[in-house]
Each structure stands twice: as structure tokens, then as C-alpha cells.
Amino acid sequence: MFAYIVRRLFLMLVTLFGISVIIFVLLRVVPGNIVDILFAAAGYVDPADKANLERELGLNQPIVMQYLSWIGGLLHGDLGYSYVSEKPALQEILPRIPITARLAGLALLFSASIGIPLGVISAVHQGTKLDYALRVVSLSGLSLPSFWLGLLILMASVSMFGTMPIFNPNPKTWFEAFTIYAVPAAAVGFRSAALTMRITRSSMLEILRQDYIRTARAKGASEASVNYHHALKNAVLPVITVIGIEAAFLIGGLIVTETVFNIPGIARFLVEALRWRDYPIVQNLVMFIAVVVVVMNFIVDMLYAAIDPRIRFGD
Amino acid sequence: MRSVQALAVAVLSLLAISDVSYANGEPKSGGSLRIYHRDSPGSASIHEGATYSLNVPFMPIFNNLVIFDQHIAQNSVSTIRPELAESWAWSADNKTLTFKLHKDVKWHDGKPFTAADVKCTFDMLMGKSQQKFRQNPRKSWYDQVEEVTTNGDYEASFKLKRPQPALLSLLASGYTPIYPCHVSPAEMRTKPVGTGPFKFVEFKANESIKLVKNPDYFKKGLPYLDGIEFTIITNRSTAILGFVSGKFDMTFPTEVSIPLLKDVKSQAPNAVCVVEPNNVSTNIIINSTSPPFDNIDVRRALALALDRKAFIQIMFEGQGDIGGTMEPAPQGLWAMPKEMLESIPGYGPNIEQNREEARKLMQKAGYGPDKHLQLKVSTRNIAVYRDPAIILIDQLKSIYIDAELDVVDTAQWFPKVARKDYSLGLNLTGNAVDDPDQSFYENYACGSERNYTNYCNKDIEKLFDKQSEETDVEKRKKLVWEIDKKLQEDVARPIIFHARTGTCWQPYVKNITVMSNSSYNGYRYEDVWLDK
Numbered sequence: 001m002f003a004y005i006v007r008r009l010f011l012m013l014v015t016l017f018g019i020s021v022i023i024f025v026l027l028r029v030v031p032g033n034i035v036d037i038l039f040a041a042a043g044y045v046d047p048a049d050k051a052n053l054e055r056e057l058g059l060n061q062p063i064v065m066q067y068l069s070w071i072g073g074l075l076h077g078d079l080g081y082s083y084v085s086e087k088p089a090l091q092e093i094l095p096r097i098p099i100t101a102r103l104a105g106l107a108l109l110f111s112a113s114i115g116i117p118l119g120v121i122s123a124v125h126q127g128t129k130l131d132y133a134l135r136v137v138s139l140s141g142l143s144l145p146s147f148w149l150g151l152l153i154l155m156a157s158v159s160m161f162g163t164m165p166i167f168n169p170n171p172k173t174w175f176e177a178f179t180i181y182a183v184p185a186a187a188v189g190f191r192s193a194a195l196t197m198r199i200t201r202s203s204m205l206e207i208l209r210q211d212y213i214r215t216a217r218a219k220g221a222s223e224a225s226v227n228y229h230h231a232l233k234n235a236v237l238p239v240i241t242v243i244g245i246e247a248a249f250l251i252g253g254l255i256v257t258e259t260v261f262n263i264p265g266i267a268r269f270l271v272e273a274l275r276w277r278d279y280p281i282v283q284n285l286v287m288f289i290a291v292v293v294v295v296m297n298f299i300v301d302m303l304y305a306a307i308d309p310r311i312r313f314g315d
Numbered sequence: 316m317r318s319v320q321a322l323a324v325a326v327l328s329l330l331a332i333s334d335v336s337y338a339n340g341e342p343k344s345g346g347s348l349r350i351y352h353r354d355s356p357g358s359a360s361i362h363e364g365a366t367y368s369l370n371v372p373f374m375p376i377f378n379n380l381v382i383f384d385q386h387i388a389q390n391s392v393s394t395i396r397p398e399l400a401e402s403w404a405w406s407a408d409n410k411t412l413t414f415k416l417h418k419d420v421k422w423h424d425g426k427p428f429t430a431a432d433v434k435c436t437f438d439m440l441m442g443k444s445q446q447k448f449r450q451n452p453r454k455s456w457y458d459q460v461e462e463v464t465t466n467g468d469y470e471a472s473f474k475l476k477r478p479q480p481a482l483l484s485l486l487a488s489g490y491t492p493i494y495p496c497h498v499s500p501a502e503m504r505t506k507p508v509g510t511g512p513f514k515f516v517e518f519k520a521n522e523s524i525k526l527v528k529n530p531d532y533f534k535k536g537l538p539y540l541d542g543i544e545f546t547i548i549t550n551r552s553t554a555i556l557g558f559v560s561g562k563f564d565m566t567f568p569t570e571v572s573i574p575l576l577k578d579v580k581s582q583a584p585n586a587v588c589v590v591e592p593n594n595v596s597t598n599i600i601i602n603s604t605s606p607p608f609d610n611i612d613v614r615r616a617l618a619l620a621l622d623r624k625a626f627i628q629i630m631f632e633g634q635g636d637i638g639g640t641m642e643p644a645p646q647g648l649w650a651m652p653k654e655m656l657e658s659i660p661g662y663g664p665n666i667e668q669n670r671e672e673a674r675k676l677m678q679k680a681g682y683g684p685d686k687h688l689q690l691k692v693s694t695r696n697i698a699v700y701r702d703p704a705i706i707l708i709d710q711l712k713s714i715y716i717d718a719e720l721d722v723v724d725t726a727q728w729f730p731k732v733a734r735k736d737y738s739l740g741l742n743l744t745g746n747a748v749d750d751p752d753q754s755f756y757e758n759y760a761c762g763s764e765r766n767y768t769n770y771c772n773k774d775i776e777k778l779f780d781k782q783s784e785e786t787d788v789e790k791r792k793k794l795v796w797e798i799d800k801k802l803q804e805d806v807a808r809p810i811i812f813h814a815r816t817g818t819c820w821q822p823y824v825k826n827i828t829v830m831s832n833s834s835y836n837g838y839r840y841e842d843v844w845l846d847k
Contacts, residue, residue: 032726040729041357042365042452044764053449084357085520086505092520151552158560158582166548166557169523262548262557264522272355272521272549277726 019290034083080280089280100265104250110189119200141194150187150260184261203235244300248293346845351554352545358504365452370489374838377492377509388831409478416469420533430465435496437463481752489836512538512841539844571817588819593834600740612676614806618661619673620714636813639799646831691721694741704741749832770807
């Protein structure tokens, strides 16, 4: 088990190094930098002013020096300064992480708490009207874009209640505090729950046909015990993988939801930073998301190994 | 004599402010004005930006020497009011403009405001000081200012190289706040310090901008509001829904398009909405340094092919204006008379006749039904640029031009234009001040940084100077018309249309005036109040 963990950790570090190089190079390959954007916003280009600004921001240095300077700073906890706000990048990024984490956490909770039970019910009642109804719901969840659903929710709120659940940093009531996260989480979680439900259903159907399930029934185990104790425990492995991937995706993939509900999380911030070519923010945020993805994968691997011992011995 | 006039203007302006306040009932103090902001400004420094996304939230922090009356929609010399200056006077030779300053003004950090701050601000704008702006987009506004001098702590004078009556209008723009000497440009980008009615509290990029009442404001009794909160909402649908649901007291100024305005009025029938021109023209930039537009016939054919009314009908349901470089009348002060405008090739009402003429010119240049000209229309990847570009491409088909849309990322737009890596470009030009000096020198003078096409006509440049020096308004107007006509005939930068846009606020918001010949100057908000 120890060797397994060490191997996985080593792979993590190599992956992160690779990602850092890719992020850095790709950002510089994209045409234009912050100086171009600033002058575009001001509607003129003055070559002397432009050169001064590039020098001031260190953009005139060779790319290798810029990379070393970034990685060196990163290793010392210095993420640099945002080119746009001129504030420390850490100060800009940190307050936004809990906002996105809360939204992603609630969306995952919604996804798991709705998707898994409905997946089990659908599988257990395969071929019934209930199964068909649940499958239609899951298909619609996968088909409806979350931005469309989000806008629909906002329009319906305004039309029916005369208010709407967009972000407010200082909610006045606990209900408002809950709705500003719960409603967008539901809009995102609907799609995620549909995916979880479909994976749970297909995995359950496969497991329910196994010999040991028949044996459990023959031994007189109750339906609930067969479905939830014997079958679900073994069917849950692919579901964990999907939830892990979704968790990683949700950290960086909430851009549309954050925009529609005006939530100042990291996904929207990342896109804005990219628009301004604010390298320190983009590099560090993408690196942060990469770390989350890699760590989530690591946790999923660990869970796999814990749930199915064959994996750690066979790896 | 001029000093007396200025004093009279000062008194009248105070009366005007009182009139406006009381016309809407007794003003009430308190409450915060909640406005959504359309995007996250790059910084908080008005002098370093060139978008009204900066002016709207940060203008309430500052004062100018003089300011356009905040309650008269049409900015003009006669609506200029004193602000940090108590009065102003021109010298007899019209080459020195002297301001007497208020004595009891303090910066938000408690330091006193003096004439040295005025000198500092303009020295920095003219590039004469040690401290430099990171960007200085309006440096050319002060090309005729030789120096700014002080006489004691409360008098500042602008010494000009030659008479320039328009200087006063430039100083009255929302783009011309006075900055403190003791605060660096870098600090002004992140934590601006002003003398204005509101103090800066915080600017969270992509999130919000907060201002709070300045209790020591030198205009006693103002401001009425406790603060102003801007919530940055980039999604237009969410922003409009927020206004309709009452989460905001006001939309972002001049940001409600004509089609959206109908939605707002249907969902919030009590909302007060106004539609005004904003002195932004949509125009075509032409690369006349290389074929095919190095040929004046092809340029003229292009100008003749435009059906301006169709643009306005499609994009604004008819609510737009046709004009030259200067904003069309009646809101625009310097617009050519209708008959003069219609005498310019391409502006005549018979579009088919114009296009027939255009086709003849194209055939003369070697194109025709069997040989179409292939080119790209480049523009920024933003709806207000993209949409008219598509209509333009459609109209060009009528004169044997098969054009393709080339959308360019904002970061690449100006470098591409500067490289002359385009044939035709669709561009928007906003004018902060409805004055020919601002428009002509900035967009058409030889060597100007914002003269993207590098149009250069020395004869017209002489006329620029002539009109700029002219103190008689009527004589100046005639010169301006002549110049504008010539610019359109030269196809320097064909103007397609001037847009109109909407602004809405809840009925309890009082004393909002939307300017009709600039979208950069009307956001001091010192006497705005909430009737709740």
C-alpha cells in the first residue's frame, strides 16, 4: 500500500510539473498580452508607453526567465501581483475559492443525494413506468444546458416572486444565504445528478445480474439488504469515479452558472483574467484547478484501493 | 468682462441646482443608490482609461475645475459651471485662462486642496512631471497648453500657445478630474483619492465597487445619498432581470438597447426610461495605403453603397441618427445642416441611384458583375461591432464586393490596425466632449495616435487650427461644417450612423439626467436622492 501511495504521489508531481509548463507556454502562445489589452481599451497604441509598461511588468524578459520567476515565487508562496488590480494574486484568488467550493459542494451533494437513490430505484424497477419516467428525467437533465436552466429559474423567480436569487455578499436572512447558493447549485446539480443516476442505474443492473446477488436472495436476504448492502456497495465504484471527475470539473467549470447567477467565484474570475491576459491570475488559478483535479484523482484512486483491495495489489 | 460672465454663470448654476432639486420635491438624505455595472473596469484611474465604464463609478469621487451642468442634457459652453474653481476668466488675448479656486476644499484623506494639485494633474497629463501615468490617452487634448502656473495656493492659470476656446469644454468633461499631488498614479489606479461628494471604499474586480458619502464635501448639504453601490454583472439578461425585480435602482447608464427597453417597460411599467444619443458613431476604417482602397474611386464607391437608414432600422428599430463626424442635431451642437449633409455623395435619399453611381466607379476600377472584389471586413468580436459589420457585408454585395467577416480578438484589434493588416474595418468612435477640437484632432489629425487610418490632409489640418482658434461660435460652426463635409467627401472614415441607447431608473430615484451629446460627463451624482 505504501509503495502504491508513493508511486501515485510521484505521478502527481510529474503531472503538475507538466501542467505548469503547458499552462505557461499556452498562455504566451495566445496572441496579445495585458499591454495590448490595456491599450486596446484606451483606444490607442503608443510604442514608447507600451515598451515601458512591458518592461514594468517583466513581459520583455525571455520566456524561460519568466517561467523560472513564476515557479520560484510559487514554491515560496509568492504568487505575484495581478496585472489588472495590482493587488497580490493570492489576495485576489483566496476569497473566491470558498465561494466556488461551496457552490460545487452543494451541487455535488445535490447530484449524489438525488442521482444515486434514483439510479438504484430505476435499476430495481427496470422496465416499469417508474423506470421510464426516471430515465426521461435523467435524459432531460443531460440535455438542458445549465445556463438556459439558470436563466429560466431567474425569469420564473422574478415573474412569480418578484425577486431573484443572485449573489449577495451580505445576505440579510439565512433563507437568502441558502438560496443564493442552493438555486444555482440545483441548476448545475440537475445535470450532474442525471449523469450520476444513469451511471448508478447501469452499474446496478450489471451487479444485480451477478451470481452472488442470486445467492444472497436464496439465503433469504431482504430486498433492501440485497439492493443497498450487497449490490450498491459493489456498484458504487464507477459512481465514485464520475463524482470525482464531476468534483474536479465543477471547480473550474462553473463559468456559465457563475455568470448567470453573478457569483464571484473562481471560474468567472478565471475567464475575466484570461480576457485581460492577467498572467499571474490565470497561471495560478489554472494551477490551483490542476492541483484540485490531480488531488481528486488521487483520492479516487485511494478510495478504489480501499474499497477493492485487488486494485492496490494488482497495480 | 469675461470674469463677470463667469461669476454670473456660477450664480446661475447654483440656482439651477436648487431649481432641479426642488422641482422634484424636497430632497431627502439617506439611502444607497444601487446600480449594476456592465463590466469590471481595468483600474480606478479615470485619466488612464478611455471608457465610460470608468467614469460612471469613479466620477463621483472627484471634482473638476469646471463641470458641465449635471442637469442639462445637452453639454455646451453655456452649461459649464464652476466646481473646484469659484470662477474663471480669459485674458484679453484669449491665451491665458485663469481659475480662482475654492479655499475650503479637502481631499478625502484630509489634506487641503490647492492650486499645486491643479498644476500636478495637468503636468502629468502633458507628460511634464516626474510621475507618469501608465497610459495617457488624452494627452493630445492639452497640446495647445504651454504651461500651467500657480499664483499662491488658490489661483491656477493655463497659458496657451494660441487661443483655444474649446479648452474650457475639455476641462468640463468627466474625463478631466483633478488628482492629488500627494497620491501616486499607481495608488490612484487602486485606491483613488478625490475631493468629490463620495469617497472610495472598495473595488472588487468582477464583483463590486462601493462609494460612501463624503461628510466633509465642500458643497454644504451634499451629497444626499449615503453611498453608491455598483454590482458588476456582465450578463445582460441577469442585469436587466435584477433591475426589473427591484434589486437595482438604476441600470448602467446608456446600456439598455432599444429592443431590451421594450422588455424593461413591459416588466417594470413604473420605471423611468429615457433614450438619448450618446455621441458614439459607428464608422468604417479604410486601409488606403494598399489596393484596392488606395484607389479613391473604390473608396467613393464604398461610401455610395451605404444605406444608413437600413442599419438604423435593423439595429435600433429606427432610433438612430444619420450624420457626419459631429453628432447630428438637435442634440449635437456642431452638426451640418440637413441640406448640406444630403449634398455629400452617399448621403442622398435615393439609395438605388447612389449605388448605380457606385457600380460605375467600381467598373472604372476594373470590377463588375463578372469580377467581384473579394475582401475581409475586420472588426472586434463584440456584438456592437459585429452586428453592423454583417449588415455592411450584405450592402457591399450591391457594388460587386464579396466580403467576409473577420472577427478579431480585442487584444489583437489595435495591433492589427496599427500594422495596417486589414482592408476594411468596422469601428466605433466615442466622443467625450461634443466639440470639434476633441473629435477632429483625435481622429483625423496627421500623426494622432487615434487616427487609425493615418488619414492626413495638411489643408484640412490648417482648417482644424482655424476653427480651433475661432472665438465667434457662429463663424466656428461654419468652418466645422466645411471640415466635416470635406472629411466625408474624402472618405476619411465614413460614418454609418450615430446610436441611441436607453437608461432606466426606478421612479423613486430623483435628479438623474442623462446627457444627450456625451456619455462621459454626467455622473457626479452629488444631488441625486431617493424618494423612499
